[in-house]
Amino acid sequence: MNDRERLKPVTRWLLTGCIMIALMVxxxxxxxxxxxxxxxxxxxxxxxxxxxxxxxxxxEAFDKYKQIPEYQLVNSHMxxxxxxxxxxWEWLHRNWGRLMGIVFIVPFVIFWRKGLLKGWLMQRSLWxxxxxxxxASLGWFMVLSGLVDLRDANGQLLVDVSHYRLAIHLCxxxxxxxxxxxxxxxINSGKRGFASDGTTAARLSRVLLFLLxxxxxxxxxxxxxxxxxxxxxxxxxxxxxVPELVLASDSxxxxxxxxxxxxxxTHRNLAWLVAVAFIAFAWRFRSTPALPCRMLIAAxxxxxxxxxxxxxxxxxxxxxxLHQFGALALLAALLKAIHATGRRAPIPG
Numbered sequence: 386m387n388d389r390e391r392l393k394p395v396t397r398w399l400l401t402g403c404i405m406i407a408l409m410v411x412x413x414x415x416x417x418x419x420x421x422x423x424x425x426x427x428x429x430x431x432x433x434x435x436x437x438x439x440x441x442x443x444x445e446a447f448d449k450y451k452q453i454p455e456y457q458l459v460n461s462h463m464x465x466x467x468x469x470x471x472x473x474w475e476w477l478h479r480n481w482g483r484l485m486g487i488v489f490i491v492p493f494v495i496f497w498r499k500g501l502l503k504g505w506l507m508q509r510s511l512w513x514x515x516x517x518x519x520x521a522s523l524g525w526f527m528v529l530s531g532l533v534d535l536r537d538a539n540g541q542l543l544v545d546v547s548h549y550r551l552a553i554h555l556c557x558x559x560x561x562x563x564x565x566x567x568x569x570x571x572i573n574s575g576k577r578g579f580a581s582d583g584t585t586a587a588r589l590s591r592v593l594l595f596l597l598x599x600x601x602x603x604x605x606x607x608x609x610x611x612x613x614x615x616x617x618x619x620x621x622x623x624x625x626x627v628p629e630l631v632l633a634s635d636s637x638x639x640x641x642x643x644x645x646x647x648x649x650x651t652h653r654n655l656a657w658l659v660a661v662a663f664i665a666f667a668w669r670f671r672s673t674p675a676l677p678c679r680m681l682i683a684a685x686x687x688x689x690x691x692x693x694x695x696x697x698x699x700x701x702x703x704x705x706x707l708h709q710f711g712a713l714a715l716l717a718a719l720l721k722a723i724h725a726t727g728r729r730a731p732i733p734g
Contacts, residue, residue, distance in 0.1 A: 392572050395501055398492045399569050402513075405485050406562045407713055412478050413555075414706040417608055421474035422546060423455050423531045434483055436476055443469065453532050455544045482521055489514055505576065509568050516561040523554040548609025548643075555605045556598070562713060563720055570724040577727030586670050587726035593662055593719055600659050601712055603652040608709075612645035612652070613700040619693050622650065653696075660689045663715075675725040677718050684715040 389396075416422050426449045427433065437443040447468045450456050456463065493510055496502045502510055530547035571577065581587035607613050616622035622631075630646040640647035663685040667678035688711035695704045 389573055392501060392506075394492075395496055395506070396569055396572050398488075398496070399565050399572075402485070402489060402565050403562060403569070405481070405488060406558065406565065407710065409478075409481050409485065410555075410558060410562075410713055411706050411710055412474070412481055413558075414608075414709040415702065416474040416478045417551075418700065418702045418705050419471060419474055420455075420460075421471035422478075423453060423528065424450055424468065424472045424475045425479065425528075426450060426453060426532055428525045428528075430483075434480055436472070446472065455531060458544045479524075482524070485517065486521075489517060506568070506572075509564070509571075513561065513564055513568070516557070516564060520554065520557045520561055523550070523557050527551055527554045545609065545611075548606050551609040552602050552605035556602055559601060559713065559716060563716060566717055566720055567724060570721065574724065576730045577724055578730040579723070580728045582726050582728045584726055586666075586673060586676060586722075589666055590719065590723045590726055593659075593666060594723060596655070596659050596662055597712075597716060597719060600652070600655045601716075603648065603655055604709070604712060606642060606648045607652045608705075610643075610645050610648055611700075612649040613696060613705070615645055616649055617696055617699050619696055622646075622653070656689055656692055660685050663719075677721045680718045681715075681722065684711070684718045687711060688715050 425433070425446070437446050443465060447465055450468060460467075493502070493514065496510075497507070527546045527550040530550050531545055581591060616628065618624070622628045627650065628646055630644070631650045632640050633644060633646065634640055641651050642648065663681050667676075667681040670676050671678045688708070691704060691708040691711050695701065695708045698704055
């Protein structure tokens with residue numbers, strides 16, 4: 386029996402993990418778009434798995450929510466029934482994370498005891514679980530920024546989490562997804578390192594990854610600042626290529642990373658660059674069997690279209706979530722191409 390056959394249970398475990406991470410991204414998107422992320426103001430890894438179990442407990446949780454800026458400045462109209470609705474999504478988000486922890490840890494122990502995890506695969510599995518723990522910790526680090534009085538670049542009180550912390554949390558989740566998916570590729574197609582095999586396709590595919598990483602980060606900035614709810618026209622931004630407020634301060638970095646107009650401008654124009662680069666890459670190497678060129682074109686076209694529709698609808702929840710999921714699908718297709726052009730690595734043990 387070859388390694389691929391022997392490790393089929395491990396592959397199914399990792400694939401389940403990929404699906405669960407993708408669903409976590411979807412649930413996280415819904416949590417963000419429904420304004421639910423700050424409804425739970427405490428971090429209780431064990432006891433927090435249960436929602437309030439009595440009316441008095443619900444009132445206590447609501448009273449804690451009333452102490453944060455989001456309630457005082459945005460949601461002071463809320464009644465207890467409204468609070469319960471937003472509480473649900475954050476509770477589901479956190480409990481999906483707990484379930485993922487169980488799904489990763491329990492099979493890990495079983496496979497380790499059976500001798501299926503050895504050498505590089507054991508090391509990779511440990512890194513994956515460490516990465517999952519880091520993502521969870523970054524999630525709470527992100528939430529903390531919304532529970533205190535923080536101010537933006539203009540001195541205005543923030544009522545949401547830091548969009549920088551949101552970007553770190555999201556990018557970390559994408560990185561863990563990529564690590565799990567890469568491990569599946571290693572098992573099924575032979576272990577490869579990230580280093581290029583020296584071909585032009587290899588070098589260019591890694592440039593695409595850099596561009597996509599930038600676009601994902603600016604997508605998180607856009608979500609964190611609710612920047613998708615302004616300039617809801619396309620292809621121009623409210624009739625202009627560069628609206629006046631895109632460059633509103635003396636700091637270009639602040640304009641492009643901390644102000645809604647500049648962040649949306651950057652995200653929009655990076656989208657053009659990403660789309661053109663992906664399509665050009667896929668067209669140039671369309672005759673290379675190992676590269677998923679059709680998948681790359683389909684994924685980037687659908688993702689671009691979802692981005693446009695999200696803007697035109699002022700971030701309809703379903704479209705916003707699909708757009709976020711589309712980024713994950715595009716990353717998966719690109720990682721397939723990068724893995725196929727990676728340098729073959731020896732497999733010890």
